[in-house]
Amino acid sequence: MTEQTAGRRVVANISLSLDGHYDGPGAPTNMAWVMPYAVTDVARDHLTSLWKPATTALLGRVNAEGFLAFWPTVIGMEGADPRDEGFAKWLVDADKVVLSSTLRQAPWERTTIVDKPTAEVVADLKATEGGDILVLSSASVIKALLEADQVDRLAITIFPVFLSGGPRLFDDGLPTGQWELVSQAAGEHGTLALVYDRVRAGRPTAP
Template sequence: MQASRSASAKASTNSRRRSPPPRQGPRNDAGNGRRVVANIALSLDGHYDGPGNPTNMAWVMPYAITDVARDHMTSLRESATTALLGRVNAEGFLGFWPTVIDMEGADARDVGFAKWLVDTDKVVFSSTLGEAPWQRTTIVDRPAAEVVADLKATEGGDILVLSSASVIKALLASDQIDRLAITLFPVFLGGGPRLFDDGLPAGQWTLASQAAGDHGTLALVYDRVR
């Protein structure tokens, strides 16, 4: 966490190119229930994990604490009332983020996300967890497409998939993602799994917002054209 920034860093921040924040508006262009938003970080060569060790996210850390990444995450969670996670991500997110709430010197945006994650309704996809070890959490062992179809029929804000590639891939395959939020980090991982597999439904996306930040980080938000 950064307590202060130099004058040159501030000048750099002020000079970055940004587009307006993505519109909130209806949950999706078709007006068909709640909007499904998928958030994920990708390397410049298109991977969401490196080769060999999927739990090693050291490549993310220099970029995840930039202003553009923090602002990006804040804008996504502000309109979301349900979080979707796979088991591995749930254990990582919910093992770390609640500790940030009382962390001395923590960035206010990180604290805001941590509080939101604790307080919001969470759905965790798992075939091994018997019951939820976290508050406001439902464990499901069903196809993501079915779960999301049920959630879209309920009242609420956005349904936000938090960096769980297996869930995002399933929803891309069923064409149920309305907004795709990508934080692009300027690093080559040289291997590992990719988010976009061959055989996804053909379709058009429109750029809703873009922002560039420190170290070449890009925050990109695309809306599905239906």
């Protein structure tokens, strides 16, 4: 039986290459390899299923700058896919927490800048009311939460490319534990969307 932490759920979402990298070698944040697959139906439906139950977006500074510069421009864009526009509107309206030691003031609405350890920030968020806490592709944040065993749902979109190097999401030394596959979908170009829930003793299954 899938068991999970009561209260707010921490949902981590990230895209990986088939050889296990979230970025290529030598060009950090170059996401050109993602784009042909991110616009497939399976990838768009996957993201939609994640943001709809969420009320808080948690991001690192680099991803926040990228996401919050681009996504608001999708609202009202001619020819925009309704799922993209739906996510854009959600991101603008959601409470956003950005982890940064360099930013002092948020340049975006409904955004709080926090300079504290990731695990501590998430523990504080889980003590408040709200829906899911969605970590949007910020690998450093997700890695810290995996290390602290604070991820309740792990959503991975696998794109059928080899990057032949670059950083990996899963480092040696992560806490041992069991995960259960709760959703899977395959789509265009071999895109694969997987959702796993962390199995925890003594907690009821979450939908």
